[in-house]
Amino acid sequence: MERLSRHFRGVKAVDDVSFAVAPGQTVALVGPNGAGKSTLIQLLSGVEKPSSGHVFLDGRRIDGLAPERIARLGLGRSFQTSRVFPALSVWDSVMLGTQAGLLRRTGSARLVDPLTEIAGELLGLPAWRRRRAEAHERARAALQRFGERLWPRRDQPAYSLSYANRRRLELARVLAARPRFVLFDEPAAGMNPSETAELTDLLLALRAEQPQLGILVVEHKLSLVRRIAGHAIVLNQGRILATGTPAEALDHPEVVEAYLGRARRRPVNSDAHLG
Numbered sequence: 001m002e003r004l005s006r007h008f009r010g011v012k013a014v015d016d017v018s019f020a021v022a023p024g025q026t027v028a029l030v031g032p033n034g035a036g037k038s039t040l041i042q043l044l045s046g047v048e049k050p051s052s053g054h055v056f057l058d059g060r061r062i063d064g065l066a067p068e069r070i071a072r073l074g075l076g077r078s079f080q081t082s083r084v085f086p087a088l089s090v091w092d093s094v095m096l097g098t099q100a101g102l103l104r105r106t107g108s109a110r111l112v113d114p115l116t117e118i119a120g121e122l123l124g125l126p127a128w129r130r131r132r133a134e135a136h137e138r139a140r141a142a143l144q145r146f147g148e149r150l151w152p153r154r155d156q157p158a159y160s161l162s163y164a165n166r167r168r169l170e171l172a173r174v175l176a177a178r179p180r181f182v183l184f185d186e187p188a189a190g191m192n193p194s195e196t197a198e199l200t201d202l203l204l205a206l207r208a209e210q211p212q213l214g215i216l217v218v219e220h221k222l223s224l225v226r227r228i229a230g231h232a233i234v235l236n237q238g239r240i241l242a243t244g245t246p247a248e249a250l251d252h253p254e255v256v257e258a259y260l261g262r263a264r265r266r267p268v269n270s271d272a273h274l275g
């Protein structure tokens, strides 16, 4: 993103921010409440439009595009609160997630064309059967990534899942699209320390399996940030306050002074909560 800003009636939520995430890089975005992290994710995923500045994906400007178009170009995102429909089954929720990835390949202009879908299903067209088999495979892989957490519950409605499993389902939905870049908005929010450690291991495994995946993760839990991110960016009042390795950025004197006063008195590897 280049000189990206978003102002809301005088509030500079994001103010002249520029940085890049390369394929294979994991970047953490941290900062206190109200720093502008969520607004930045909204801008990158097309939900909000910038007041000024640009967003590029593979050198192509995407800041004017609709969110579903951006998703189809290979930029997936999770939401702070799960976006899966409560009444849908776990399986159907993840099947929905497969659509962006499959349509990216076919280049279809629409997310789902209902008439084609119905005709394909009724007639059992070969192309439709292939696409469906591929969607099944992606959904299965995305759910099984979470071990026994989601797969045995695939026929249950999403509302019956525990809180942590609903968060996992949100990530499975994103990963089922096989994005090339992902934006994770507080994936560990509300998780206890052992759930957070499990999620950290899962993200490390994901990175090992997909070494070209670019990840931008907003997270308050510094234990996760320190383990998975190669690079950290600290935002404060919409602007970049510090960047570097997580150790450099988080231990930067200004950051420590402003936000980690409490955490500094705790062991360094504690699950300090920034903000």
Ligand SMILES: Nc1ncnc2c1ncn2[C@@H]1O[C@H](COP(=O)(O)OP(=O)(O)OP(=O)(O)O)[C@@H](O)[C@H]1O
Pocket (backbone or CB within 6 Å): 008, 011, 012, 013, 031, 032, 033, 034, 035, 036, 037, 038, 039, 040, 275
């Ligand atoms: N739609 C909006 N209208 C007006 N102000 C907004 C809007 N969205 C965000 N803001 C303001 O922009 C600033 C940045 O908010 P944002 O939610 O991006 O911060 P954040 O770093 O994600 O915080 P948190 O960690 O609490 O999620 C805040 O002052 C917020 O009140």
